[in-house]
Amino acid sequence: MNESRDPTLHQRILSEIEGRIVSGEWAPGHRIPFEVDLAAQYACSRMTVNKVLTQLAKAGLIQRRRKSGSFVREPQAQSAILEIHDIKAEVQSLKLAYSYSLVKRTIRKARAEDGLRLDLPPASPVLEVVCIHNAGARPFCLEERLISLATVPEAIDADFTAIAPGPWLLGRVPWSTAEHKIQAVPAGTDATAALDIPKHTACLIVERRTWDSAGPVTHVRFTYPGDRHALVARFTPASQ
Template sequence: MVSIHQRIFEDIETRIMAGIWQPGHRIPFEHELVQEYQCSRMTVNKALSALAERGMITRRRKVGSFVASRQIDRTVMDIQDISTEAELAGHDHSYRILRRKIERLDAATAARLGEPTGADILRLHCLHTVDGKPNALERRIIMLAMVPSARTESFALVPPGKWLLDMVPWSKARHVIRAVSADAATARLLETERGKACLTLIRQTWQSSRTVTHVEIIHPGDRFQFAGDFHPTERGIPDQPPRSGFS
């Protein structure tokens, strides 16, 4: 069920994480692990290479492999975009523009975005469909001062998110995830009941302190979730490489 190289990896990882093998400790040589696990050197090598890749150990020819310096604990999660993910997973994704209008920023929205009232914007509403079912409602604001070419773009062929990625460099993004109950209009579009729990992702993207775009993506709670794995193995490389006489 669990492969040998994975088991070796985990055995060593566990000992490092549990502090049984402190930073600087020499890990058994490949040929010793070959004896211990009764497998080939390539298998051991794969496990140790993976540990080195993750920065948990450092390896030096003729010297050996050593536990790297202390770990930095971080609990991080990554969030993937549903449309891209859907395509990758072999699902059918399509979208439809519900609204496309050039407006001026009203005071309330301007305050929310931290941009001046009256700025030219393009307001876009899209409905994303995965395998024939409505999966997400996208409500986007594009700052036309930052992306003038959006003024004439129809977004008929390329979804706005993808188009913007290719078009505009960005330097910062802020994400907010919240749960909201669907209002009547949203529920109708997403083909769900009113009041249904929906997962909303809000993303605002800046290019050097000026907003490029602000997007709100609303998913029905029963059709979407964010998921991600995390390995707490960010380890620094030791400043001075360990030497043979390390105690």
């Protein structure tokens, strides 16, 4: 049978090579047989083999090196990247009026628990900010934030009564690394009062830390009533 008319030949070669990689039979770093050898093994053209290897490379399973051959790649994780978003824009996208209120602004020294949140040594100067974001007449989100004054000293002069700390920081500090943590928890006492919800209401908590070249910038914890918020992350495979 003409191999160009046999769609199962390509799939059989692909499946067999992929199976050896996924099963661990061919470990990371293992050299894939050369195209000419695979073509002889499967009694097909080198073009067919080349298409299979190209597909495996796009899938991130092998790495093709010019003049050296093809090798099994180390496994690579695929992750969703959450955008650092503007809550005001988020509320307005729901066709609701946005408002914001500052609840607390305190300059103090970092405590032991702050060191875990912001990766700072004890007694480092921090600015603690608590605020409420509203959507229409209802609380939308409770924001609890720490800002490192060692990294962002200009924050000491920002009162955050007219602008939330998130957009203020985004406009002034070119962060280089961000970390997100997402969890569902029952509302505690502070969230119950701030968000005007019954105690133990299911809430979505999004925690984020950012750094720049000078060190930790901020840690923020956003608490949303679970029935009023959802997270969507769009991502593509690294090969695309």
